[in-house]
Amino acid sequence: MKDIELKLESLTFKPHETIKGKIQVNYPGRYDGVVVNSQILGSNHLIVYRSYNNKSISQNLSRLFINKNDMPQNVVEFTASIEFEPKEIHEIKFRASIIQEHKEIESDIIFGNLVP
Numbered sequence: 001m002k003d004i005e006l007k008l009e010s011l012t013f014k015p016h017e018t019i020k021g022k023i024q025v026n027y028p029g030r031y032d033g034v035v036v037n038s039q040i041l042g043s044n045h046l047i048v049y050r051s052y053n054n055k056s057i058s059q060n061l062s063r064l065f066i067n068k069n070d071m072p073q074n075v076v077e078f079t080a081s082i083e084f085e086p087k088e089i090h091e092i093k094f095r096a097s098i099i100q101e102h103k104e105i106e107s108d109i110i111f112g113n114l115v116p
Contacts, residue, residue, distance in 0.1 A: 001026050002026065002106075002108060003025070003026055003027040003098060003105070003106040004023065004024070004025050004026070004027065004034065004096055004097070004098050004106050004107065004108045005023070005024045005026070005108055006021065006022075006023055006036070006094060006095075006096040006108040006109070006110050007021065007022045007023075007024075007110075008020070008021045008022075008094065008110055008112060009021070010112070011110070011111070011112035011113065012112060012113050012115060013082060013092065013112055013113065013114045013115070014082075014114075014115060014116075015082050015083065015084060015085050015086065015114075015116075016081060016082070016083065017081065017082075018050070018079050018080075018081055019047070019079065019080040019081060019082070020077070020078075020079055021036070021077070021078050021079075021080070021094070022075065022076070022077045022078075023036065023066075023075070023076050023077075023078070023096045024074065024075050025071065025074040025075070025098060026074070027074075027098050027105065027106060029100070029105075030100060031068060031098045031099060031100045031105060032067065032068060032099050032100055032101065033065055033066050033067040033068045033070075033071070033099055034065070034066050034068075034071070034076065034096055034097060034098055034099065035063065035064065035065045035066075035096070035097050035099055036049070036063075036064050036066075036078060036094065036095070036096045036097075037062070037063040037064070037094075037095055038062075038080070038092060038093060038094045038095070039092070039093045040082070040090050040092050040114060041090060041091045041092065041093060042090050042091070043084075043086070043090050045082070045083075045084045046062040047062060047080050047081070047082055047092070048060050048061065048062060048080060048081055048082075048083060049061045049062070049063075049064040049078060049079070049080045050078075050079045050080055050081055051078065051079045052064065052066055052070070052076050052077065052078040052079075053066075053070060053071075053072075053076055053077055053078075054077075055070075064078065065099070066078075082114060085116070086114055086115070086116050087116060088116065089113055089114065089115050089116070090113070090114040091111055091112075091113055091114075092111065092112045092113065092114050093109060093110075093111055094109065094110045094111075094112070095107055095108070095109045096108050
């Protein structure tokens with residue numbers, strides 16, 4: 001079992017649809033929280049995080065930190081969206097990392113595709 005597991009509901013994304021993900025932390029040591037970020041490869045556009053554990057995010061965040069205190073049973077669910085119209089297929093990299101005292105301890109990476 002990995003120390004952190006990132007799962008996405010789908011690995012194919014379209015503009016303006018909701019991306020749903022889940023992070024499970026199995027790390028036995030201390031940690032402050034997790035950070036999830038993403039990159040649309042071959043593009044300067046960003047994925048915007050909309051909520052975590054059913055709490056809306058009011059700002060447009062492209063990098064999301066979730067405190068351990070906001071993660072019951074060391075699990076967090078999040079939503080995000082892509083708000084631009086791609087002209088071609090782009091690969092998307094999602095990365096979730098365990099953070100302790102401003103340092104990354106472990107991470108998990110998933111790749112998906114953004115289709116026009």
